[in-house]
Amino acid sequence: MSSHTRRRVLQGAAVAAAGSVVGGYGLGHYATAARAATGADGGTGNSPFLEGAFAPVTEELTAFHLPVTGRVPRDLDGRYLRTGPNALGLEDPRAHHWMLGDGMVHGVRLRGGRAEWYRNRWVRSAAVAKKLGEPYPGPVPPDDFAANTHVIPYKGRILALQESGPLPYELDGELNTLRPHDFRSTLKGAFTAHTKYDAQADELHAVAYYPTWDHVRHIMIDRTGRVARSHRIPIADAPMMHDFGLTSKYVIVVDVPITFDLDAAERGAIVPYRWNDRHPMRVGVMRRTGGKVRWFEIDPVYFSHTLNAYDQGDTVVMELVTMPAPFYAAGRGNGGPSSTGTPVLERWTVDLRAGRVRRSRIDDLPQEFPRVNEALVSRRHRFAYTASAAEMWRAYETVDGVPPDEKFTNCLVKQDMLRGSRQVHRFPSGAAVSEPVFVPRRGARDEDDGYILSYVHNPERGASDLVILAAQDFTGRPLARIHLPGRVPLGFHGSWVPDA
Numbered sequence: 001m002s003s004h005t006r007r008r009v010l011q012g013a014a015v016a017a018a019g020s021v022v023g024g025y026g027l028g029h030y031a032t033a034a035r036a037a038t039g040a041d042g043g044t045g046n047s048p049f050l051e052g053a054f055a056p057v058t059e060e061l062t063a064f065h066l067p068v069t070g071r072v073p074r075d076l077d078g079r080y081l082r083t084g085p086n087a088l089g090l091e092d093p094r095a096h097h098w099m100l101g102d103g104m105v106h107g108v109r110l111r112g113g114r115a116e117w118y119r120n121r122w123v124r125s126a127a128v129a130k131k132l133g134e135p136y137p138g139p140v141p142p143d144d145f146a147a148n149t150h151v152i153p154y155k156g157r158i159l160a161l162q163e164s165g166p167l168p169y170e171l172d173g174e175l176n177t178l179r180p181h182d183f184r185s186t187l188k189g190a191f192t193a194h195t196k197y198d199a200q201a202d203e204l205h206a207v208a209y210y211p212t213w214d215h216v217r218h219i220m221i222d223r224t225g226r227v228a229r230s231h232r233i234p235i236a237d238a239p240m241m242h243d244f245g246l247t248s249k250y251v252i253v254v255d256v257p258i259t260f261d262l263d264a265a266e267r268g269a270i271v272p273y274r275w276n277d278r279h280p281m282r283v284g285v286m287r288r289t290g291g292k293v294r295w296f297e298i299d300p301v302y303f304s305h306t307l308n309a310y311d312q313g314d315t316v317v318m319e320l321v322t323m324p325a326p327f328y329a330a331g332r333g334n335g336g337p338s339s340t341g342t343p344v345l346e347r348w349t350v351d352l353r354a355g356r357v358r359r360s361r362i363d364d365l366p367q368e369f370p371r372v373n374e375a376l377v378s379r380r381h382r383f384a385y386t387a388s389a390a391e392m393w394r395a396y397e398t399v400d401g402v403p404p405d406e407k408f409t410n411c412l413v414k415q416d417m418l419r420g421s422r423q424v425h426r427f428p429s430g431a432a433v434s435e436p437v438f439v440p441r442r443g444a445r446d447e448d449d450g451y452i453l454s455y456v457h458n459p460e461r462g463a464s465d466l467v468i469l470a471a472q473d474f475t476g477r478p479l480a481r482i483h484l485p486g487r488v489p490l491g492f493h494g495s496w497v498p499d500a
Helices: 003-015 028-038 126-131 262-266 390-396
Strands: 061-064 068-070 078-085 103-111 114-122 150-154 157-161 169-171 177-180 196-198 203-208 215-221 227-234 250-255 258-260 273-275 282-287 294-297 302-312 315-323 344-351 356-363 368-371 383-388 410-416 421-427 437-440 450-458 463-470 480-483 494-498
Touching: 078 150, 203 250, 215 250, 227 282, 250 302, 250 315, 282 344, 302 368, 302 383, 315 368, 356 410, 410 450, 437 494
Parallel strands: 150 494
Antiparallel strands: 061 114, 068 480, 078 103, 078 494, 103 114, 150 157, 157 169, 169 177, 196 203, 203 215, 215 227, 250 282, 258 273, 282 294, 302 315, 315 344, 344 356, 368 383, 383 410, 410 421, 437 450, 450 463, 463 480
16 A cells, blocks of 8 residues: 555544634744635635634633633532644645544643633644644654544543544643553554543453454553453454444444445545445444454444443443434535434444344434543443534535524533433524533532533634533533633543542
């Protein structure tokens, strides 16, 4: 495979990832390039993923003592971090895909009832460091990429994650890039953007794919921070496997009909992954310790993100976000992915005794980025939290014709799986809302005793707020709105990183 094709392969893999200043670097050369690419008013006229709430920011900012409306809970002691694509030095918007943008991490430091600082920093891959005119310390890792999909805490470290090739990048507490992280020299090959941390077992799990593999790999990192097991699961056609499920007993893999297209890669396609009607849709269940996978065919659908999974008698239950088939990861001329419908929340129940999968709809409100109380990952949960951003759904459906504005709204959603009900916290038009993250209250005994944190665009200021809700008073007035000095573009995933 030529080096040119290998770069295209890596770019395509990256797409599976489906967003008063005290100090700043003032990257004037990028601001000029961004204006040239997007027009003086910030719009390209072509790609919704380079405009409005998606438009890349052009500077790295640092601001201290952030203004707050309301009160920051004093037991929030740590950092709220979120990452997403933020193209740096974009030369040709026609050759850009939203999910291929260089990763930028945004963070707010909370302590003692104060919002001490806000920072945003590009992840310093070798390519990003070169664009910024900075040296890259050490050898460049294979398949290097500025991770743009997730950022997680792990054993005192902060890791920015990408899938299908690149190593995670380790960041320090001020969001500076330290080095690639290979789990104490034990990670061989690709990793994932969506790990699952089982707090009771103290294990970090991943399912990794790569476009030239004839398999995917279930990886288990044990309490020592080393890869303790890597099990190969044979799968044809090199499908995208963006997320997976984990229960206390099983790993759940979803074999989606979006597969690597070598011909498209050789032709120089930006994203060489295509919906493949000839590739059956399957759900696989395997013991966490490895062994044979039991496969169950289901009707085609696009599987986006896992909410959680758990064991229930002779069944394995996974709750997840889906979109209608077909789903176009490469998009259809809109600069990002394209869908034929909006994402909804489903429950898949795998009956191991009867040998079938039952699918049911939990909620048909358009919603994405599902999260639970992280202490319950791989165990049964009651409450879940999702986000609905009107601008995102309009961008996803642009090629099919922009639907009426009233079809979509901006809101955060709390699901009660026991009662089968939901609560909705609504935001105004133009207030694009990002993934909600649950943080338990200090000393909490109830599953939902804590806070919901989310970056929300404030159209009155033209900048973003970090909104803090009381999870048990979900529809009530926010406890706090922390006013940031700039925008946080619509992006992907993040985490609460508590102080030790």
